Amino acid sequence: MLQRYRGFLVDIDGVLVRGGQVLPGAVEALADLRTRGPVLLLTNNSTKSRVGTAERLRRAGIPVEPIEVLPSSHVAARFLRTQFGGVRFWYIGEEGIPEEMKAAGHVLVPPEEADWIVVGMDRELTYAKLRQALRALLRGARLLATNEDPTFPTPDGLVPGAGAVVGALRGMGFPPEVVVGKPSPIAFQVALEVLGLAGKEVLMIGDRLDTDVAGAQALGLDTALVLSGVTQKADLEKARVRPTYVAADLAALVQGALIPG
């Protein structure tokens, strides 16, 4: 059934890697997908830029080019560029945000001069950063969240995701004006723009019903759920969201070994 599609969006965590390990058959399956059309790795992870994300994957044993990855850091920079031109920004997050923002022509300024605060997962989060963000938001700065993933999987277990930072700002009275990461339509719109394809021509492959599948369906994409990440078969039976296809993992999907829905 993969021949129906002209391009593929593939989530990273739970599809290609899990807990720091490449999933069995994932590299070969990715190579197979590329013979069928362009592949874009769409991830809510904003800690790295496109270059940094590709490097991280290559080090893990998955050969990919920067142009094949679309982290939410890049989606954020591109969205702001398209909507507002170059903006003056400050951020709470890791290196991916300033790298992508500067590459898109935005200018990093102190929080008291920022028109936009861009936030993502930040393993160096402190009270001082929240205080600076609060001051900027009280002054009228606008807030963009790269994503709201509650947690992030590591080999040592789950750690706080971007949702912790966004939640802290919500708890101070400032919900984000824009969220660009999945399930936001912005993530999928930018991905389709990069691929140059329409939604119905593209298959989204992911491990999460609430972000990968629900978000893609809202834009008319077909979806494939793989059970190699956070979603178990039992979760699927309880869920209202129905992916187009279900497979044990990416290798099984590419081989056409589907699990009947």
Next chain:
Amino acid sequence: MLQRYRGFLVDIDGVLVRGGQVLPGAVEALADLRTRGPVLLLTNNSTKSRVGTAERLRRAGIPVEPIEVLPSSHVAARFLRTQFGGVRFWYIGEEGIPEEMKAAGHVLVPPEEADWIVVGMDRELTYAKLRQALRALLRGARLLATNEDPTFPTPDGLVPGAGAVVGALRGMGFPPEVVVGKPSPIAFQVALEVLGLAGKEVLMIGDRLDTDVAGAQALGLDTALVLSGVTQKADLEKARVRPTYVAADLAALVQGALIPG
């Protein structure tokens, strides 16, 4: 009209002090109130214990005894003691939480052994603390929030309140099981217990419609709103909540100089 009441609950920030300064006439008004019945200073601030809160007020120029103050740190410790006996706890917050919790017979343990995580405003908040809390919550620890105040007023402006910490945990998928601070009924129930009075015998005096007034009314207390804190007359006209009395400040209230509603 104050002769109708046998006891008084008085908020601190915006009623007695504002931006680090004692409000004009507040000390004399407090002394006057004490001649009419017991006074309890009820504050959502959990950064200090009862002893610490009284010290802070005395240093600011307001003579009070520890038994006259009821910070949310003490409410939390007392609530857990009453409901669950002594508990094994870990916390994100300042010194008021462990001081009160230990004084109530609870035992401070590492996060991986805690049955309860108690959280409040923490000017030393870090990612590492959030990560430890997440691990404990994933393991089944229960979550108590001293309060959810979004911000905290300082002479230098607003800074992140307990709401930032609680929001971060909500953003990771863990809303608090219990919130004890205003407007929670728990704050007022504990205050009435301490006073040994029924709700209709007590007047709550505060500067916030959403916490002081709405919370007290839900338990049948009469309320007096003072306009020396965050609420302006214009806010009052727009609000659905109607305090029993309105006065410019505590001094005016005690003198019977009410603002017609």
